[in-house]
Amino acid sequence: MRLDLSAAALPAVSPGLARLAEESGADRISLAETSHDPFLQLARAADRTSRIELATGVAVAFARTPMVLAYQAWGLHESSGGRAAIGLGTQVKPHVVRRFGMPWDRPAARMREYVAAVRAIWHSWQSGERLAFRGEFYRHTLMTPVFAPDPLPYGPPPLLLAGVGPLMTAAAGAVADGFLAHPFCTPRHLAEQVLPGVRAARARAEADREPWTARPFEVVANVLVATGRDEEEYRTSLRLVRERIAFYASTPAYRPVLETHGWGDLQEELHRLSTRGRWQEMGEALDDTVLSAFAVTGPPAEAARELHRRYGALADRLCLSGPDGTDPAALLRVLAEARALG
16 A cells, blocks of 8 residues: 655745655655645655655645646656646635636536546647647647647656545546545445445546546545654644534535535534634544544554555555645554555
């Protein structure tokens, strides 16, 4: 099993964090797109590392045209010597429309076409063939030699899609090189409600001999971890993880995850608290049963054993993350212990 580190680091510290993750044995570092562009941070990290894979986790696809994304991803892949992995997500409609000023409609259908457009652009660059992509949402038909990057000896980077609902998770299986599970996803929900649809869509793509299916498909479980190097750090981590889970659980779109366990009413309770800004009370509303379903907790060695027990049969990669304020060194200790378990 591959073991990765997820972070939302500042540009000034991202190169050093990537270097630390590489030295600690992480297979991939995944940087989220929150207040900074992950492509910029990963490009800088490429200069400080030599082995670790560099992933966006995730980049907001609809904030960019397929052409813009294609250039950014190609540049990162080239500058890192073929170590890029491009994780894409949709974001929610208010952010796409009101923050980025971009269109939003039929997100699963748009994402399927988005990935196809990026692949068409990359194929044009790699093969020298004429670019002639015409879809319902995107049209790319102009690519002169001066604007085409050189072909890459290792080919284009893998494209992985994040999803929660059945349409988007099926899209990941149908058109992507991998599926990124949301951190607000229990092993039971992943096994019963998510992966069957992902794998069925992938099987259809393979049966149709789609060209991208020559590359192995990977399932990435993003796992919230509460740990610490001492008791005080562990208690703080537990509180922060509770608050992160409660934040996710208050969102109506994530209610189906709770309903898998019969906890649908909890979403309404947490939503009421969120509308009043009672964030600390939201975390306190989660009992230990809910906490342990969504997060792996405990000292590094204990957390590492639990990661293998829960996800060993479900995922090809585990991406460890913590809420804002988590010391990456603590997560890397868990990763090192998990690596020692094989």
